[in-house]
Amino acid sequence: MDLQQMRYVLAVADTASFTRAAERCHVVQSALSHQVARLEKELGARLFERTSRRVRLTAAGEAFLPAARQALEAAERARAEVAAATGEIRGGLTVGSIPTVTAVDLPAVLRDYRLRYPRVRISLRAGSSERLVEQVRDGLLDAAFLGVLPGFRPRGVRHRELAHGRHVAVVAPDHPLAARPEVDLGRLADEAFVDFAEGSAARAQSDRAFAAAGLRREVAFEVSGAELMVRMVRHGLGIALLPGRFAAELHGVRTVPVTDGPVRVEHLVWSRFPPSPAAAAFLELLGSEPLGSEPNGSEEPTEHAPFAPDGGK
Known part of the structure; x- marks a missing residue:
């Protein structure tokens, strides 16, 4: 054999x-x-x-x-x-990410990594936060970027909190709310929403905020990706709640701050087992040193933590 x-x-x-x-x-x-x-x-x-x-x-x-x-x-x-x-980093690096990651400029990070380590084969996979944690735990991903509720602690992996940010309302340019300086969840509760699938971490952020406010809302359309969500909002089929820093880069829609809107926390997670040379180099580039961390522990962001902008997202 x-x-x-x-x-x-x-x-x-x-x-x-x-x-x-x-x-x-x-x-x-x-x-x-x-x-x-x-x-x-x-x-x-x-x-x-x-x-x-x-x-x-x-x-x-x-x-x-x-x-x-x-x-x-x-x-x-x-x-x-x-x-x-012998001083050469090679092999493969597989990174996972939610589509709406904002705590890092992921294309720029991967570009810098490729320039430093041209012999490494890089793969990028998109997915939901819960699925990405599972894939890191199973060894299918070397590292992943998540967007989750405050207090979330992924099990079976090492992790580091990168940034906090509040969601904003995303509406069509001609929507009545488009010119408002800010709104609250009570004002949004009567709107039809476009959102992610029920049960997903991305959906839970908005569901939890409405439940905490004692409000109910209608999710008229469930989608699997932010791109389709924004297109549907642009055509007036509903409104959406998306992370502020991500929404700020969207075209053809308007964003409105939500005073009591959902909060999202972005995490970097990686395997609790010793990383490959390629994965170790990636974590070092991000300022996350895997050696010495507890398997289920976290490394809280510091004032000088790379890719953790002041004020969250």
């Missing part, structure tokens, strides 16, 4: 095709098929069911896949550690 055979198996599993797997691995299909067959013979079990129409994993293949992925990740980590020992 060798690493290349494992790569071939993963490619077939990911593409459900020996032809596409061979294209991905830049080898002829006969060579890839031969190596997979050799591995199956050594293991004494078939990893794939092959028909003229489809290729799918057998029970043995399903059992083999997680360990194969771990073996390839360990091999890549070993190469990266050796390179780091």
Whole structure:
């Protein structure tokens, strides 16, 4: 059994095709098929069911896949550690973020990182805060940026609070509220809202604020992303509550301060296990040193904390 055979198996599993797997691995299909067959013979079990129409994993293949992925990740980590020992940072860095992150200028951070460490492959994944915490905890992400309610403490990861900020009302330019200097939740309660899915951390920030004020509101449209939300607001289908610093950069809508609006706290989270050289370099760039932190502890922002502007978002 060798690493290349494992790569071939993963490619077939990911593409459900020996032809596409061979294209991905830049080898002829006969060579890839031969190596997979050799591995199956050594293991004494078939990893794939092959028909003229489809290729799918057998029970043995399903059992083999997680360990194969771990073996390839360990091999890549070993190469990266050796390179780091000789002064070169390489390997992979996978970062997650909510779409509305404002505590950091994420494109600028990734640009600076790439300039410093050109041999590192960078991947960025967007998602909800709760899902990002889970992915960091499971080792699928090296670090992630969240937006959550005050008092939130993610479990199973290390974390650092970056910034606080209050939401503003986002309305169409011709909306009656567009010219108001400020509003409160009582004035907004009769409006139709465009918001994130019920149960998500992004939605909970607004739901909690209305509940605390003893108010009910109508969420007429649930969306999965801020871009669609803003487009719907722009067309007058409803209003939205979004973080102030994020909303300030939107075009074609108006923002109105909300005196008792929701508060969002942005966190950086990373694995409680020793980071790879690439991940350690990223955390160092952000001013978050993982060594010495407690697994479930937090590092509170200080006056000089990088990317934690005064006054929150």
